Amino acid sequence: xxxxxxxxxxxxxxxxxxxxxxxxxxxxxxxxxxxxxxxxxxxxxxxxxxxxxxxxxxxxxxxxxxxxxxxxxxxxxxxxxxxxxxxxxxxxxxxxxxxxxxxxxxxxxxxxxxxxxxxxxxxxxxxxxxxxxxxxxxxxxxxxxxxxxxxxxxxxxxxxxxxxxxxxxxxxxxxxxxxxxxxxxxxxxxxxxxxxxxxxxxxxxxxxxxxxxxxxxxxxxxxxxxxxxxxxxxxxxxxxxxxxxxxxxxxxxxxxx
Numbered sequence: 001x002x003x004x005x006x007x008x009x010x011x012x013x014x015x016x017x018x019x020x021x022x023x024x025x026x027x028x029x030x031x032x033x034x035x036x037x038x039x040x041x042x043x044x045x046x047x048x049x050x051x052x053x054x055x056x057x058x059x060x061x062x063x064x065x066x067x068x069x070x071x072x073x074x075x076x077x078x079x080x081x082x083x084x085x086x087x088x089x090x091x092x093x094x095x096x097x098x099x100x101x102x103x104x105x106x107x108x109x110x111x112x113x114x115x116x117x118x119x120x121x122x123x124x125x126x127x128x129x130x131x132x133x134x135x136x137x138x139x140x141x142x143x144x145x146x147x148x149x150x151x152x153x154x155x156x157x158x159x160x161x162x163x164x165x166x167x168x169x170x171x172x173x174x175x176x177x178x179x180x181x182x183x184x185x186x187x188x189x190x191x192x193x194x195x196x197x198x199x200x201x202x203x204x205x206x207x208x209x210x211x212x213x214x215x216x217x218x219x220x221x222x223x224x225x226x227x228x229x230x231x232x233x234x235x236x237x238x239x240x241x242x243x244x245x246x247x248x249x250x251x252x253x254x255x256x257x
Contacts, residue, residue, distance in 0.1 A: 004236040009034035012086045013234065014079065016069045016126060017096030019046025021195030022145065022226060026093055028053050029227030030234065031060035038063040038082040040075075041096065061086075069096045069122035079129045088137070091234045092130040094123035094167075095145040099197065104158040112159050119163035124170065127185070131178055139182020143233050144171050146189045148249045164189070168245050175243030184242040186233045191249035193221040216251030 013030050017023035018039035024046075027037045031054040039047045044066040051062035065081055067074040083089055097119045100111045127142050134140035149157050150164025168187055175185040192198055192211055201207055202220065212218050229246045232238055247253050 004239070006231060006235045006237050007034050008091070008231070008234060011090040011234075012036045012038070012082070012088050013091035013093060014038040014040060014082055014089060014126075014130070015093040015095055016040045016075075016122065018050050019043050020050075021197055022190065022193060022223065023093075023095040024050045024053070025223035025227050026095060026145075026230050027062075028057065029224070029231055030091070030093070031058040031062065033231050033235070034058075034060065035091065035234070036061040036063070036086060038065055038078070038086070040065050040067050040069060040078050042066060042068050069126060070117040072125050075122065075125050076129050079126075079133065083133065089130060089133050090140050092126060092140070092142045093145065093230060093234075094126050094142070096122050097145065097147075097163075097197075099157070099160040101156040101201075102159075103156050107159055115159045116163055119160065120166050120170075123167055127170075127174060131174070131181075131183055134183045135178070135181040139184070141234050141238075142174065142183065142185045143230055144168075144185070144187040145230075146171070146187045146245060148189050148191045148247055148253055151189055151245070151247060152253050171245065172243045179242055184233075184238070186238070186241055186243065187245040188226065188229050188233070189245050189247040189249065190226050191215065191221060191247075191252045193223055193226060195223075211252075214252055214255040215249070216254060219250065221248065221250060 015027045018027040019041040054062040065078045067078040146167045147164040149161040171187040
């Protein structure tokens with residue numbers, strides 16, 4: 001009587017950075033919940049691997065749409081292609097992101113621009129494009145993949161942390177502006193998960209020890225543990241949540257770093 005549906009049958013999502021790592025896991029997880037998924041990133045071969053996982057393990061339909069999400073024309077074209085083929089857009093997951101771990105005194109202008117465009121500009125362009133469609137079609141869900149690094153200061157993360165903090169605040173502002181259109185905007189802030197982006201860091205035993213010393217659950221996350229919160233936010237179970245950030249961090253934000 002009181003349990004809302006976590007299922008996403010009949011809905012269509014677009015996931016940026018869906019070719020590998022967290023983005024691939026999120027795309028497959030959404031598909032496992034019944035959602036057709038548009039897979040967007042620059043590398044078509046990676047997207048095809050994600051699409052094959054969806055075809056193999058679910059009944060959902062993947063749409064492979066290579067695009068550079070930092071280029072407005074390409075991301076708008078990706079949305080146009082999805083809507084032309086699927087006829088709808090219900091969920092956007094802004095997952096595309098990257099990091100260059102440079103101490104603040106050594107950050108270059110090129111590094112600043114590259115991280116800002118990938119982590120922040122792309123999320124705004126995609127949100128704005130999705131928002132324009134959702135406004136005229138009964139609303140939708142936008143989920144931004146931020147980071148604990150946007151909530152807590154991390155070493156050698158000045159640019160990355162700045163983009164993720166801005167993404168959290170952008171989530172609040174868009175939620176405030178777009179709530180009247182039925183567009184719910186939330187964020188998820190992961191800590192360390194084993195992905196291609198973190199592989200090198202997590203091979204450093206001392207670095208891992210430092211991480212785990214500040215993580216009450218004393219381990220890095222498994223990819224399925226970030227999928228659940230995203231599926232929840234995309235589902236009817238989160239229909240009275242907007243402007244929020246769920247930290248998926250094993251308790252790390254209790255400590256700081």
